[in-house]
Amino acid sequence: MNDGTPKARTDRSPVYEEPSAQPWSVRRRLMTSLPIFIVLLGILVTVSNWTNIPWDNEPTGQTMESLSADTSVTFANPTGETLPTRGTYEVEVIEDDMTVTRASTGETEDLHLVVRVPTGVSGKIPGVVFMHGAGYGLAKDWFVDVGDDLASAGFATIAIDKPVWSTNDVTRDYPASADAYEQAAEYLRALPNVDGDRIGIYATSESTWISAFLLQKDPRIAFQILVSPMVHTPRHGLGFLAAQDFALVGAHPGYQSIVRRVFSADLTVFGLTNFDIDTDLPRAYAIPTFVAYGSKDVMTAQVEGARVIFDRAHRAGNWDVTVRDYPVGNHVLRIGDEEQGDTKLADHFEDDMVNWAVGKVRGLEQTDVRVAGTDIYQSIAVPQDLYGHRALTVYMVAVHVLAVVLLLASAVLAVVALVRRIRYAVRRRGPRPGFLNGFGGVLAALSFTTLATLDLFASGIGQVVMQIVSLVWGAAPDPIPMIYWSWPVIQTVTTAVVWAWSRVFARLIEVASMRGYTRLGLREFVRQSRSGELMRSVRRPVIADTRFSRVQFWVTTSAMFCVLLVFAFWGMFIY
Known part of the structure; x- marks a missing residue:
């Protein structure tokens, strides 16, 4: 007889029984994913436009x-x-x-x-x-x-x-x-x-x-x-240097836009005054x-x-x-x-x-x-209109620091999860860290894709810098294709990643509705969550059957979204 309470864990069966519900149709999933994708992409495009710094290179080709x-x-x-x-x-x-x-x-x-x-x-x-x-x-x-x-x-x-x-x-x-x-x-x-x-x-x-x-x-x-x-x-002279050299080595305009953001930093926030x-x-x-x-x-x-x-x-x-x-x-x-x-x-x-x-x-x-x-x-004009943007600088530091902290936290949680899984496989005792409804595999795949894109982004910038260093030392310009095509490739991949994340969130909504959570209403959902009544009901967890795995999911998801915000800060979603 099932009284709605958790069963003793003797195998890999679910902790809770679930009410019967029908999976969504493909059309419904698509109609749910699409607005989420538009909202996520809209946020990222807005950030890219907000952090964009106009730059007039005219007049070009000046001669004395x-x-x-x-x-x-x-x-x-x-x-x-x-x-x-x-x-x-x-x-x-x-x-x-x-x-x-x-x-x-x-x-x-x-x-x-x-x-x-x-x-x-x-x-x-x-x-x-x-x-x-x-x-x-x-x-x-x-x-x-x-x-x-x-x-x-x-x-x-x-x-x-x-x-x-x-x-x-x-x-x-x-x-x-x-x-x-x-x-x-x-x-x-x-x-x-x-x-x-x-x-x-x-x-x-x-x-x-x-x-x-x-x-x-x-x-x-x-x-x-x-x-x-x-x-x-230094702000104007070094800004000119970087902008000209990015162009000389054949860097994509997206990489060149990075120069504008870097040299619009207000370093007085950190007590540095040499820039101006x-x-x-x-x-x-x-x-x-x-x-x-x-x-x-x-x-x-x-x-x-x-x-x-x-x-x-x-x-x-x-x-x-x-x-x-x-x-x-x-x-x-x-x-x-x-x-x-x-x-x-x-x-x-x-x-x-x-x-x-x-x-x-x-x-x-x-x-x-x-x-x-x-x-x-x-070749181009000195960017005399550059000046320090304090709000932009504070945001830049905040989003990058937050991304690093969350990435480190997600890495620690991943290591702990691996240790827990190995220990459970060997001893068959203790909590089994496990995701439900395929969220574990999806999280791993999307995290890997996002981090691989971050690595490609860093590699592209590294190649540009190496080419510039060689140019400064007196070598002839030798543009390599990667420092141009890597930018549109990263744009394509990041857009696909945003779409994939929208599908994940749509899947969350789908499973939550199948469990009956969407019929509670927000106030009732919060009340039952605080009282523990929600966990004592017949409804199964949506993401994972352990608190640790749920924390890991949301920390990792937040870290990956911060990586997307880092991409957006550097103009990935407008160039």
Whole structure:
């Protein structure tokens, strides 16, 4: 006799008896699945549109015409004095150490330094301070060739280990770095044969953000040589870099849209202010300036950068700006793929740079054209309209953190479930973790599909990044098909996954209706659930016959939906 109470578990039969009910027809299942699919897809499309950041790449194909293909730097020399050139003097190398302090925190750092001086020179000589670009650099490894070049032409040069303290590439302290390089300049000034008022700087890439602070602090800096200067703010300059390079390697527009979202992050939420640091300081271009670009540089907005430099220099009353663009040179004026090592500087750059510095420290009048070399080209506009979106940033962090937490939780539950299943199979004792109505197999299949799609998405981004790194190092663009076709493939698969999840939820409704739950009404369902009456009735569970499995189902389902929200954040459902 069946009194509606749970039976003792002696086999794999159901815990509860169920009332008889007829399965739904195919048409009814379809009519239930379709609106669920539309709602789920609508949510994801809405998220993709809400997180979309408009970006105007116009004007494209900007050009600044060179006035001469000859990059040579020449000066009027009315006295007929023989000017030193690269290789005129023997070079002596002196190594030492210095301690620099980060003013904002009081941290100190011991840096090694390398000084190169010409031998056999009489009188006071000029000097040059070298400033590192991005990453980390040691004095003994960097600026060796250009250090020898300038020293052999009569300059005292100093290179120091890059000052970083406890910072990284994101939290770099630019004003403190300027203090460190000023201390290097003072080290040169303390040498008995160096003219302290004829000290210049040689800055590359990222350090051209630092040089603006240095010039503002030290009015005695007399000239500057800037290699691939980053003129715009990090948000705009790096946003340009990423957008241009994604296009150059042939990435799908969907991957390119990721750049817009990344560079619209409001990093002040995390206390980071470098993204929008203002380097438009009065003295940044107020002194004689030599700007060098490479035609293969894929990181610098050269046309708009040169125009900004001319404009800021003129506003500061300085009309002494020389621009050179060297064919085949990359971002650091090297020729060839730097991953292969042993690359040399672009042809004529070393002579031009040294000759310019020699003429400037002697106050000679320059006679060549101010813009020379190859025509300066820029593929797209700098995204000046980018700014930090706080709400977007908070949502981005929340959905990604939630996805990671739920994925970890679902992984732990899956391991526990596997252990429980093995233990039950071996001992035939204890609760048997089991899903009902096929939900276990469906959950596993859809979870695997969703995670495989996530892996494909990560692989696509990884391939794009690897191609960009190779491009930055100087290799020729070599687009691979995956970084284009993987995006529409992921879109197709994710849409299919959304449809499959809608079928799962429709199946939940179907089974619940067969068990009689849908006839209770929401208030009665909640009341019986809280009182336990629902579990004591004749109705069987819908998803699983153990609480653990039901928790596993909903945690895993939530994790997979968060993965879909991650896809939606990056624009998967609109591109």
